[in-house]
Amino acid sequence: MTENAPSFGLLLFPNVTQLDLTGPYEVLARVPGAKVHLLWKTLDPVRSDTGLTILPTATLADAPPLDLLLVPGGGGINALLTDEEVLTFLAERASDTRYLSGICTGSLVLGAAGLLEGKRAGTHWASRDFLSSFGATPVAERVVVDGTLFTGGGVTAGIDVALRIVGELFGADAAKRVQLSIEYDPQPPFDAGSPDGAGEVVTADLLARMRPMLEARAAAVEAGADALRRRRSARAG
Amino acid sequence: MTENAPSFGLLLFPNVTQLDLTGPYEVLARVPGAKVHLLWKTLDPVRSDTGLTILPTATLADAPPLDLLLVPGGGGINALLTDEEVLTFLAERASDTRYLSGICTGSLVLGAAGLLEGKRAGTHWASRDFLSSFGATPVAERVVVDGTLFTGGGVTAGIDVALRIVGELFGADAAKRVQLSIEYDPQPPFDAGSPDGAGEVVTADLLARMRPMLEARAAAVEAGADALRRRRSARAG
Numbered sequence: 001m002t003e004n005a006p007s008f009g010l011l012l013f014p015n016v017t018q019l020d021l022t023g024p025y026e027v028l029a030r031v032p033g034a035k036v037h038l039l040w041k042t043l044d045p046v047r048s049d050t051g052l053t054i055l056p057t058a059t060l061a062d063a064p065p066l067d068l069l070l071v072p073g074g075g076g077i078n079a080l081l082t083d084e085e086v087l088t089f090l091a092e093r094a095s096d097t098r099y100l101s102g103i104c105t106g107s108l109v110l111g112a113a114g115l116l117e118g119k120r121a122g123t124h125w126a127s128r129d130f131l132s133s134f135g136a137t138p139v140a141e142r143v144v145v146d147g148t149l150f151t152g153g154g155v156t157a158g159i160d161v162a163l164r165i166v167g168e169l170f171g172a173d174a175a176k177r178v179q180l181s182i183e184y185d186p187q188p189p190f191d192a193g194s195p196d197g198a199g200e201v202v203t204a205d206l207l208a209r210m211r212p213m214l215e216a217r218a219a220a221v222e223a224g225a226d227a228l229r230r231r232r233s234a235r236a237g
Numbered sequence: 238m239t240e241n242a243p244s245f246g247l248l249l250f251p252n253v254t255q256l257d258l259t260g261p262y263e264v265l266a267r268v269p270g271a272k273v274h275l276l277w278k279t280l281d282p283v284r285s286d287t288g289l290t291i292l293p294t295a296t297l298a299d300a301p302p303l304d305l306l307l308v309p310g311g312g313g314i315n316a317l318l319t320d321e322e323v324l325t326f327l328a329e330r331a332s333d334t335r336y337l338s339g340i341c342t343g344s345l346v347l348g349a350a351g352l353l354e355g356k357r358a359g360t361h362w363a364s365r366d367f368l369s370s371f372g373a374t375p376v377a378e379r380v381v382v383d384g385t386l387f388t389g390g391g392v393t394a395g396i397d398v399a400l401r402i403v404g405e406l407f408g409a410d411a412a413k414r415v416q417l418s419i420e421y422d423p424q425p426p427f428d429a430g431s432p433d434g435a436g437e438v439v440t441a442d443l444l445a446r447m448r449p450m451l452e453a454r455a456a457a458v459e460a461g462a463d464a465l466r467r468r469r470s471a472r473a474g
Contacts, residue, residue, distance in 0.1 A: 057288075175429070188421055188423065192412070210418075
């Protein structure tokens with residue numbers, strides 16, 4: 001990185017949870033001189049899991065050198081957990097990228113790429129147990145830092161994670177200017193951002209709605225962990 | 238609105254601050270059965286003020302009936318303050334839309350459309366004084382409710398505003414389920430989301446960087462307020 005032109009890469013994939021990506025994007029793009037790249041297999045428009053459609057800016061094959069590689073989460077991660085093209089891209093680029101970040105269930109994709117082995121990591125509260133399938137230690141914190149790996153809790157945690165990364169790269173005052181510019185002085189109308197705060201009834205109701213997705217995720221995590229073990233055996237053999 | 242299929246319309250315009258739009262989008266789209274429409278003059282891709290490019294889903298001319306019409310902010314609002322097509326659309330649709338919302342400097346666009354006269358309203362802290370040019374009473378709060386008008390502070394306040402709107406429309410438990418699903422349990426790494434918290438040095442430094450934009454905005458607000466007076470005189474005459 002040159003101090004004046006940091007290069008941030010965010011993975012943009014079908015059925016991403018768009019706020020996992022757009023929250024950190026807004027923070028990172030406000031660093032003076034920063035370039036933020038939205039990376040996917042093609043340059044075709046990509047639809048989020050709620051229908052917001054965003055244009056990628058570079059393909060995986062043409063991705064420029066990066067100071068940070070960030071993977072957001074969402075329903076679409078299930079397919080990525082066994083996607084050789086994506087997992088190979090992440091594993092290869094991680095070695096020459098200064099910081100690595102997984103937001104929400106994006107952390108599980110880093111796991112499937114073999115990048116969380118022995119690391120402390122966070123993810124969305126409802127998917128936290130899946131982290132151990134990839135050799136990570138699940139941590140119930142909003143921002144989890146392990147060396148140059150920054151992971152976070154669900155969706156909105158990406159804003160907190162990105163501000164921490166800006167602080168790490170450019171100092172507290174630079175991060176504070178960004179935070180002030182986006183008036184990030186949150187006042188949630190309810191204390192419902194965690195299962196403890198939301199209470200048993202709201203949490204059980206939400207989990208019931210999420211059950212089909214979480215069952216599909218359990219199968220995808222198992223397949224992703226199996227594939228990772230096979231790739232490792234092949235390299236070792 | 239039918240209880241099961243709320244229809245939310247968000248204005249998507251060139252040089253929008255994308256998080257003003259994508260924050261509320263994520264909240265509103267998670268209401269079961271909801272349709273969220275991204276409205277602009279054409280269906281061509283729209284580039285945000287930091288380069289994120291999003292596809293509109295309906296033109297202003299084809300916008301469906303709406304339960305909520307929300308205007309985000311950003312550098313691009315300056316051009317909207319005298320944009321007859323947009324201001325006419327907002328003024329006409331406001332009369333048959335249940336809730337109206339302005340996020341960040343999107344509130345000023347509602348003002349230029351003549352929709353804030355005599356109302357209490359919020360906006361981004363650095364643009365708050367401009368509200369009075371449109372007959373509104375500026376309020377230094379993160380979420381400002383005046384009847385069916387929901388306005389908010391800068392950028393990230395849109396998440397708080399949208400959760401308040403969901404609570405108003407569907408009850409506290411529905412809003413809590415959304416809040417829990419996006420794990421909105423914010424933990425900003427710094428106390429820098431307001432000028433008071435950020436302190437004099439950070440605030441002065443940021444304001445210095447914003448000065449050219451704010452000077453252009455002052456001229457645009459004056460032109461918008463003049464145009465609104467002329468339209469009102471023409472109607473009265």
